[in-house]
Every structure is written in structure tokens, then in C-alpha cells.
Amino acid sequence: MFSKSTSYNIVFILVMFLLFQACKCYSQQQNEEALRIKRLEMVASQIEGRGIRDKNVLNAFRQVPRHLFVPDDKRSYAYGDYPIQIGCQQTISQPYMVALMTELLTLSKGKKVLEIGTGSGYQAAILAEMVGSGNVYTIEIIKTLAQRAKETLTQTGYHEVQCRLGDGYRGWPEHAPFDGIVVTAAPAKIPEPLLEQLAEGGCLVVPVDNKWGFQTLKVITRKDGKITVKNSIDCRFVPLLGEHGKKMPPE
Ligand code: SAM
Secondary structure (H helix, E strand, O other): OHHHHHHHHHHHHHHHHHHHHHHHHHHHHHHHHHHHHHHHHHHHHHHHHHHOOHHHHHHHHHOOOHHOOOOOOHHHOOOOOOOOEEEEEEEOOOOHHHHHHHHHHOOOOOEEEEEEEOOOOHHHHHHHHOOHHHEEEEEEOOOOHHHHHEEEEEHOOOOOOEEOOOOHOOOHHHHHHHHEEEOOOOOOOHHHHHHHHHEEEEEEEEEEEEOOEEEEEEEEEEEOEEEEEEEEEEEEOOOOOOOOOOOOOOO
């Protein structure tokens, strides 16, 4: 049994607790809404505004909460027009670059796609919106990043994306051929195993080192068994690591 004043105190504390929870929930909703508006602005100015026209690409970028793929202390920069450090000397690419590479792949629902360089998992989530989560395969060479990306993809609802820890230079032959392959770290030349794993009618997008110290985004297609290589824009990516690339950074 409680005295009358103790009962009043308990009711008061309970009411204050519920009020606090309601305020917290309201402020979280307001914050999510503000980030959604930033995301829509990012699509309009940085992506559509620079000429990306594929409606499915634009919708994918409106859907995926990019702020959940960057480290907590960098969330307020998530919708900026630049790459962001994600640890282990790696970056989540600039939104426009992710959009351009995705559009160049010419994907649609049901196509199978391989990404080399999972990083934060953001590009994999965009690809999942394009083709369906179960059709996305992604390989990351740095263990810390591979684990974190898998967790983020699961928490954001892309749990069917197939993640693998390893050297992506060799591709993922067990699941080949792929309709689309995107490489998000720069090799010195086009990786031969990835060409072999490209399906008929498929497309490989890869930034390859050029003689000016940057890279050129190469768009490689296989049609009637014939390989065609075209150049898109010049760009700057982190180098491909591993056996056929640069030395691994310390984790
Ligand atoms: N796509 C990523 C995203 O959405 O966050 C950004 C990728 S970041 C620009 C390049 C990534 O490629 C890094 O995480 C790096 O560790 C990874 N990487 C580099 N060489 C690799 C290799 N041989 N195999 C697999 N991943 C590699």
C-alpha cells in the first residue's frame, strides 16, 4: 500500500515519462522528415539536374536513406554533393557518381548484378531498388566494412542482398553470368575475370586508371559475343586493393 502523496508522485513520474517519450518520438519523426526533404532536393539538384533521366534510378535515390549508410557523426553531410569518409581510408561515393554508374548499367527488375567494392552498402541498396534485393551480389575486401555494410543493409530492409568478403577482382563465378557489373574502386586495367562473367547483352562499368593520374569510367558491353568498350566521364575513385591492385590499408 502507498500513501496518497506517494501515489500522486508515481502518477506524476509516469505522466512525465510518457510525455518525454512522446516528445522524443515527435522529434525523431521531424528529423526523418527533414532528411527526406534533403534527399528529394539532392535528387532534383545533383542527379536529375545533371542529366540522369532513368525514372527507376531517380526513384531508387528517393527511396534509399543515404544518411543511414554514413557514419553517425557524418549524418548531417549525407546529402552533400561529395564523397564521405567511411573509415579504413575508404569513401561512400558522391551521389551523382553512384547515379551515373547505375544508369549506365541499364538495369531493370529481375536482372542480376554484381558490385565490386561494397563499402558502406549504399550502392548495393540502390541496385536492390533497381533489380530486387535477391538479385544483388556484392564483394568487399576489407572485413570491417564488409561486416558493417551487411548490418546496415539488413537494418534498412535489404537483407536479401548477398554480401561476400574477398577480392572482387576475381568476380563471383558461382553466380555468373551477370547482366550488370559495377566496380567502385579503380584498377589499372579492366579485370579479365569480370569480362568473362558478363552475360550476353550485359554491361560492365568500371573506372580505369588513365595516363593523367585520374580514371576514365569505362562502359563495356557484350553483344552477340562481341565486347565493345566506350569511355564515359573522367573520375576519381579509391584504388582497387588486393592481389591485382594496391596494398591493403591497416584495419
Ligand atoms: N560502393 C560503395 C558505397 O556505396 O559505399 C563505395 C565504395 S568505395 C569508393 C570502394 C570500395 O572498394 C572500398 O570499400 C574498398 O575497400 C573496396 N575495394 C577495393 N578493392 C577491392 C577489391 N579488390 N575487392 C573488393 N572490394 C574492394
